Amino acid sequence: MTAMPLLGPLAAAAPAAAAEPRPLVRASGLTKRFVTGGSWFPSRRRVLTAVDDVSFAVMPGETLGLVGESGCGKSTLGRCLTRLHDLSGGRLEFDGRDIGALPMRRMRPLRAELQMVFQDPHASLNPRRRIGDLLAEPLRVHRLASPSEIEARIAELLASVELPADFSRRYPHELSGGQRQRIGIARALALRPKLIVADEPVSALDVSVQAQIVNLFCDLRDRFNLTYVFIAHDLAVVRQISTRVAVMYLGAIVEIGDVDAIFEAPRHPYTAALLDAIPEPHLGARKARSARLPGKEPPSPANIPAGCRFEPRCARARDRCRKERPRLEAKDGGTLAACHFPL
Amino acid sequence: MPAEPLLQIRDLSVAFRTERGLVRAVEGVSLDVEAGRVLGLVGESGSGKTQTLLSILGLILDPNAVLSGSVRLDGEELVGMPHRRLRRIRGARAAMIFQDPMTALTPVHTVGWQIVEQIRAHSSLSKRAARDKAVALLAECGIPDPARVVERYPHELSGGMRQRVVIAMAVSCEPRLIVADEPTTALDVTVQAQILALLDRLRRDHGTGIVFVTHDLGVVSEIADTVAVMYAGRIVESGPVQALFAAPRHPYTHGLFNSIPPLRGPRPARLTGIPGLPPSRGAPEAGCAFAPRCAYAFAPCAARPPLVPEGGSRVACFLPRETKQGFRRAGEIAA
Numbered sequence: 115m116t117a118m119p120l121l122g123p124l125a126a127a128a129p130a131a132a133a134e135p136r137p138l139v140r141a142s143g144l145t146k147r148f149v150t151g152g153s154w155f156p157s158r159r160r161v162l163t164a165v166d167d168v169s170f171a172v173m174p175g176e177t178l179g180l181v182g183e184s185g186c187g188k189s190t191l192g193r194c195l196t197r198l199h200d201l202s203g204g205r206l207e208f209d210g211r212d213i214g215a216l217p218m219r220r221m222r223p224l225r226a227e228l229q230m231v232f233q234d235p236h237a238s239l240n241p242r243r244r245i246g247d248l249l250a251e252p253l254r255v256h257r258l259a260s261p262s263e264i265e266a267r268i269a270e271l272l273a274s275v276e277l278p279a280d281f282s283r284r285y286p287h288e289l290s291g292g293q294r295q296r297i298g299i300a301r302a303l304a305l306r307p308k309l310i311v312a313d314e315p316v317s318a319l320d321v322s323v324q325a326q327i328v329n330l331f332c333d334l335r336d337r338f339n340l341t342y343v344f345i346a347h348d349l350a351v352v353r354q355i356s357t358r359v360a361v362m363y364l365g366a367i368v369e370i371g372d373v374d375a376i377f378e379a380p381r382h383p384y385t386a387a388l389l390d391a392i393p394e395p396h397l398g399a400r401k402a403r404s405a406r407l408p409g410k411e412p413p414s415p416a417n418i419p420a421g422c423r424f425e426p427r428c429a430r431a432r433d434r435c436r437k438e439r440p441r442l443e444a445k446d447g448g449t450l451a452a453c454h455f456p457l
Numbered sequence: 458m459p460a461e462p463l464l465q466i467r468d469l470s471v472a473f474r475t476e477r478g479l480v481r482a483v484e485g486v487s488l489d490v491e492a493g494r495v496l497g498l499v500g501e502s503g504s505g506k507t508q509t510l511l512s513i514l515g516l517i518l519d520p521n522a523v524l525s526g527s528v529r530l531d532g533e534e535l536v537g538m539p540h541r542r543l544r545r546i547r548g549a550r551a552a553m554i555f556q557d558p559m560t561a562l563t564p565v566h567t568v569g570w571q572i573v574e575q576i577r578a579h580s581s582l583s584k585r586a587a588r589d590k591a592v593a594l595l596a597e598c599g600i601p602d603p604a605r606v607v608e609r610y611p612h613e614l615s616g617g618m619r620q621r622v623v624i625a626m627a628v629s630c631e632p633r634l635i636v637a638d639e640p641t642t643a644l645d646v647t648v649q650a651q652i653l654a655l656l657d658r659l660r661r662d663h664g665t666g667i668v669f670v671t672h673d674l675g676v677v678s679e680i681a682d683t684v685a686v687m688y689a690g691r692i693v694e695s696g697p698v699q700a701l702f703a704a705p706r707h708p709y710t711h712g713l714f715n716s717i718p719p720l721r722g723p724r725p726a727r728l729t730g731i732p733g734l735p736p737s738r739g740a741p742e743a744g745c746a747f748a749p750r751c752a753y754a755f756a757p758c759a760a761r762p763p764l765v766p767e768g769g770s771r772v773a774c775f776l777p778r779e780t781k782q783g784f785r786r787a788g789e790i791a792a
Contacts, residue, residue: 183645184616290734320501321672325716325730332727347645354718354728377721389720391650393675395702396719400679 136210137171138309138341139195143204144168144214146187146194150416162416164190166365167204169442174308177335177342179356179373181349181388185415187365192311192345196230197221209308226256226305233314235298239286245272245297246282252304271300274337275330292323299330303338311343316351328354349392353377361385364423365415367442371449381445381456384424422454430455461532463666464490464513464634469526469536471508471517472739479523481740482508484690486526492633493664495656497681497698499671499713501735505690506670510636512536513668514551515543530634549579552627556639558619561626562611568595568622569607572629579630594625599655617648621655628659635659636668641676653680674713678702686710689746690739696770704784706772709747711784745774753780 145167152159164187172178180188193199195206197213206214208228213221232238239248249268253259259267269279275296286294295315302310312331316324328351334340346352352359353373360370361384369382380386394401419425422435434454442452471483483505490496500506511517513528515535528535530551535543547553555561562571572591576582582590588607595603598621611619620640627635637656641649657680659665669680677684678698685695686709694707705711712731718724733750740746748758757775764773767781774781 183647290737292734320735321674321713321716322501322731323734325718325728326732328718329727329730349646350718350720353720354724387647391646392720393650393653393673393679394720395674395678395714395717397678 135173137207138174138176138209139172139343140207141171141195141204142169144191144194144201144206145203146190146199147202160416162414163365163418164415165194166418168365168367169204170360170367170370172309172341172343174341175335175339176358177344177356179352179359180343180345180362181347181352181359182362183347183388186362187415188345188362189313191362192230192313192343195309195343196225196228196311198230223256226252226258227307228309228311229302229305229307231295231298231302231310231312231315233318235291235294236286238298239294241286243285244282245284245286245289248286248297249282249300249304252301256305258305267304271304274303274334275300290323291319292327295319295327296330299327299334303334306338307340309341309343311345313345314347315344317346317348324351331355349377349389361388364413364418366423366452368424368453369449369451370442371447371451375448379447379449381447381449381451382424382453383428383430383457385451386457387427422452424453430457461529462489463492463531464488464668465527465529466509466513467527467529469509469512469528470524471505471512472523473519474521474523480738481690483512484740486687486692488668488685488692488695490634490666490668492666493660494682495660495667495669495680497669497671497677497684498687499674499677499684500687501672503689503735503737503739504687505739506687507638509687510553510638510668510670513636514547514553515540516553545579548575548632549630550632551634551636552630552632554620554623554627554635554637554640556642558616558623559611561623562619564611567608567610568614572607572622572626575626576629590629591625594629595622598622598625598628599651600625617644617652620644620648620652624652624655624659628663628665631663632665634666634668636670638670639672640669642671642673649676656680674702674717686713689736689741691746691773692764692771693747693773694770695764700769704768704782706767706770706781706784707747707774708751708753708776708784712750 144165146165148162148164150160150162168191180191182188190199194201201214205212213224246268249271250264253264253267268282272279272281277293277296316327319327332355335342344352344355356373358371359373359376360367363384369376369380369385376385380389413419413426421437422440425431425435432455440452440454442450445451445456466486466488469483469486473480473482486509488496498506498509512524517524524536526536569588569591572594573584573587576587576590591607592603595606600606600618600621641652644652656667660667671677681698684698684701685692688709694701694710705714715729716731718728731750736746743761745758745762748754753776762773762775764771
């Protein structure tokens with residue numbers, strides 16, 4: 115195998131192409147707010163903006179890596195994309211259809227096309243049912259296979275995630291973490307989706323098993339023409355699998371661009387600090403650090419700064435950053451960054 | 458008498474009696490930690506790294522555990538030491554940091570109260586002096602506004618702040634040894650970098666020896682001086698970090714490096730990784746535990762390979778020297 119299949123979709127998604135293909139997902143001004151507390155004392159009610167006015171597009175065949183620290187809103191954004199959360203504002207288009215405000219009943223048939231894989235497959239597999247039943251369930255619900263076809267389809271699904279057919283007789287507790295995640299992926303594949311949103315799908319696995327699952331994600335993408343939104347806090351994994359990367363901070367995308375541009379020449383100080391903080395085993399030595407963040411706590415999403423949201427932790431912050439919120443715009447180097455004074 | 462290292466573990470074995478027979482969680486582990494040095498103990502789930510760590514402080518309390526071997530701290534044997542005496546060592550001369558800081562913190566008292574209790578259990582400081590010391594410790598651990606944080610309850614603090622509080626507690630009695638079980642695994646990378654810098658400062662300023670258990674080879678390269686890689690209850694390779702990272706000699710260590718995607722340089726089309734699954738039931742009775750997953754396994758692997766010196770490290774593998782020298786770190790092109 116060469117590197118070409120990995121890089122192929124990237125070239126196809128270059129914005130300069132004359133006949134620009136239609137994005138599979140287009141989010142504009144996507145916002146999700148939660149109201150917390152105040153069930154007894156309404157005065158204590160607080161509004162928490164988990165996803166704040168986020169706009170981006172995902173082209174067919176692309177893998178968009180969504181990275182950021184805990185609480186940055188990356189999982190909430192993933193759940194908004196699959197409409198597991200209702201949106202508080204903004205538009206969401208999937209395959210040309212506006213799905214941002216579809217009622218659940220009309221959303222249902224679309225669910226086959228946009229599936230989700232979760233971090234903990236143990237929590238999403240019913241322990242009392244055999245693997246075969248768990249894989250048959252989505253097929254029955256969406257009437258995608260007649261009873262006579264189901265068995266063959268299950269064997270096919272197990273084969274596509276590299277598990278033997280006799281696994282259909284087993285129960286989830288008999289499987290290892292990696293095998294359970296394979297079942298989680300097979301379940302998402304069952305409905306032949308166009309988009310898979312994977313939320314930290316490898317972070318609970320041992321490194322040797324993690325590599326197998328990352329490879330599997332890449333193989334399946336090429337085989338079934340899948341588009342991924344891949345959410346992870348592990349930047350090395352995201353770099354391996356993604357064609358584009360979006361970096362989130364306090365509910366907003368602060369930088370988005372081509373995977374190589376983001377990793378080699380980040381323009382936003384937060385992206386740089388994040389990359390700087392990762393220990394690298396392949397260096398074989400202590401990493402020289404330049405952009406270490408001050409020990410300050412990140413502000414909470416209930417209290418987002420009025421200016422640049424990264425300003426309180428940013429070494430480059432100036433007066434303008436406190437007053438004026440930077441917009442996500444093109445910087446030379448190929449990425450879009452929300453920063454007045456990019457690197 | 459020749460100088461003995463701060464911590465000396467010799468031939469440590471931990472087994473558990475279960476309904477399905479004896480499970481060998483740790484088998485024949487020998488390790489040394491010098492004062493002011495950091496040992497990184499690496500392994501995947503079920504490799505026995507946590508059981509090794511717990512047995513250092515006599516924290517394996519399961520009545521079905523069978524423990525043998527020797528653990529000496531400053532020349533004093535800890536295996537078989539009565540609990541009453543162990544309690545005086547724990548917290549004072551050797552402290553532990555867990556992955557989840559809430560393991561070590563009670564939710565019903567302020568963090569100040571908890572640090573003061575810890576200090577007063579092992580010293581004769583007055584309440585007021587202990588409290589001043591708690592504030593100073595929190596400041597040293599990089600907590601902003603420590604005088605206010607001592608009044609807080611653990612639930613009011615973030616994960617990174619809680620872990621700093623636990624570290625402040627661990628160092629409060631100036632222990633000679635800190636054993637840390639995945640202390641940064643649950644934290645964000647930016648916070649992890651701060652905690653690692655903090656531990657590094659502690660060992661430099663106070664000469665504390667640290668045993669740092671992790672599954673993350675990147676963290677090891679950041680903080681450790683020496684590293685021991687465990688697989689199925691045994692050490693398969695150990696040595697100085699630079700030597701071992703520059704040229705891993707054991708196929709398992711090599712496989713671990715190949716499982717981690719590089720952060721710079723060309724991206725491999727596929728990660729080489731390691732086929733199969735880590736064993737879940739401890740060390741096998743005979744043979745090399747890694748052989749079933751090893752691409753290089755050959756006839757001699759049916760016997761158990763001893764851990765022997767080779768190229769600055771120690772390796773438990775029968776493969777010829779030349780084969781092992783051919784192992785390269787993934788992403789090396791980048792360097």
